[in-house]
Amino acid sequence: MWSSIDTFLANLASFAWGLPLLILLIGGGLYLLYRIRFLPFRYLGHAIAVLRGKYDNESDAGEISHFQALTTALSATVGMGNIAGVAVAIAIGGPGAVFWMWVSAVIGMSTKFFTGTLSVMYRGKDSEGTEQGGPMYFITEGLGKKWKPLAIFFSIAGLVGALPVFNVNQLTQAINDILLKPANLYAGIWSDLIIGIVLAIITSIVILGGISRISKTASRLVPSMVAVYLIMVLIILFVHIDVVPEYLSLIFSDAFSASFYKGDTFLGGVLGGLILLGIRRGAFSNEAGIGTAPMAHGAAKTSEPVREGLVAMLGPAIDTLLICTLTALAILVTGVWQSSDANGVSLTASAFQESIPGVGKYALLVCIAVFSISSLFSYSYYGTKCMSFLFGAKNKSIYNYFYIASILIGATTSLSMMINLIDTFFALMAIPTMLSTLLLAPRVIKEVRKYVKKM
Template structure:
């Protein structure tokens, strides 16, 4: 569990303060860039600056969808419900704040991910916090510290891939699928192992093909599952459109409430930041593993692409879920929590939604497990070497635990998740603070490139070398 500091009748976990501090540092250090960069990020995923000859394995869009596959998942469905059930409606406000702040953190992580990535002879790429901490600290004259912290975070990421983004995902999606397919006495309810084996086989077939195979899958899955879920959310909100102003007022008032119910303001802040953190993974650095594979010569370019993740995951999708729960009033039912609370909120308008939710959960969990396996593979190769034997052993353990996820108790998984999140975030935030000058330099270089490219492609622009007007229409 998260270690907490008492605050009157409430308390706030130390890891929340750590992540808030890291996000505020990145936001201030890079001059609130997340509020001025959405258009540039969109241009990048649209392909305006694509260079097919640039080193890397996947496009900007594929890197984004791969990373989103891990973040867009159960945190958007059950995590939001848990935040509201524990922290009250005010948690929604702080969750959105955390999402905006996390955009700056993601920019920093993924810029470093590309700057310090390793390009292998076969064209494959290795990157992530374990690499930028190791190499970045060596540049700072602290090679031993970098080696220790990189090994520490690589081990934590590998273990987290087994538990947080594998066993937990399988466990929760199995619970929902069973609930709409005959319950505990139905076929799946009596054969949990079979469900786990099915997921494991599907994951194994795709992961063997590496990040290119994973990216081809996620670039199709992520847009589809997001459209399905957002469409269902909009339908519920349209039916309850007259309740939206009151719901927004409730969220805002509760965000600054001093009432001890639900822990007051600190309960709302804590739950909002924890759930946003777990959902978007801003501050963990894991997304840099996927973004490091993007085809680009400019590290900051991928940083700009990555800052879209918390915006899509937390500011848009998590907020949709939260509004539905508050607008329908189901958050007042004390006997509901997690997936059950979210399902009840949507079911109040869409009686068939539990089936749709089971489909969404399956897609969310499957895509999450795919990319989490890749993250773990890269972390294990950092620790034990980039060999087929290491990859084979890791994948075998991962798939066995995929099956186990459908069989074990949820409480055991959650307690392990909390610990691993802390172990990943601590060295990563230290790395971001220490390497901030490198991030700043990469950002300046990329913005200069964008300005020169736009000037060159602008019709009737004036040539710097000749002073003559250009008639380029490119």
């Protein structure tokens, strides 16, 4: 039965990530980049000043600061997308997949700017009268009530897309491979189930406290773990400094030759398959155009939508251009991508063990645990927002119980099943997010011109 479900989800993910979605995500992102004339990229310094709190005003509408909004969004994206998602991309596509993840990220910065701005421009009110942001609200508030079916479609897809099954799956695999199996303590499904129960308890304590507790927890956990992770990767690159230039060069050359690609073809060839793989893993890593991050950015305390758009834009730069690149180089320079049959987080763990024997894989496990658990907190917030929009704010807490139950499913099923499930629903979420963003783009551009004049 499980193999049938696995095959069905793989076919569904392949269908969802077809040419139409590729055109919508990449073509749409390029269009937005052209319309805005690369303007947000010229204000990176200003974006960092906003992030540091220079323009914070406690009297502004919203629930959390710019910094907390970004760390909440990053706690969902910085994690398994960077550690396991990159490893999956390299295992299937080789070094060239990284280049197409970069392309996805640069275009994604433009998309994130637009969706982050819209999430504040068109905040709506839930059934309890509380201001909320996110694609479902900027669709109904910006495009009008006749577009509500599109908002409902996004929210239904979001109920599944926000489930933490991939993160839990990979954290469970990491604990088993790094701790339990070497100590001969692994007991099959029972070990997986116990890990799932512990994660469910930890998650319950935080998520039942709402966005304020989630954002405070994320803002403490994420920056410190990112710093630890980056230091470890830099040690690996220093150990293999002699081959770093060679692999950087290979990322570019293999992006157009697809010499190491082992997946399905797309548009009649392996290069098409490699491009699609890089974009899928890039989208999973930074979520640009998917619509999850705008739900966090919509809660930011600000009266200037463009400021939150600029902060949102930093997400793909930190997430994909920095952290994913370093992870990819760690896997490539150590050679484990060719010498090991491992996939996902186990491949990344092999790279850390090769360069930092004894300590490396355990330090990685700590980072994985923090990244994964912080992701569990953020995704629960996204799911409850979708639940609140569909069934009323008083029923949103019901979602948390389904969410907690799904942790046990993620811990006890296969990697391919979980990644295909989330890929499918991310694709479905991207359709309403990108369509509405493209339709509302002229209003964002108008808002940007007003903001730049004021500056």
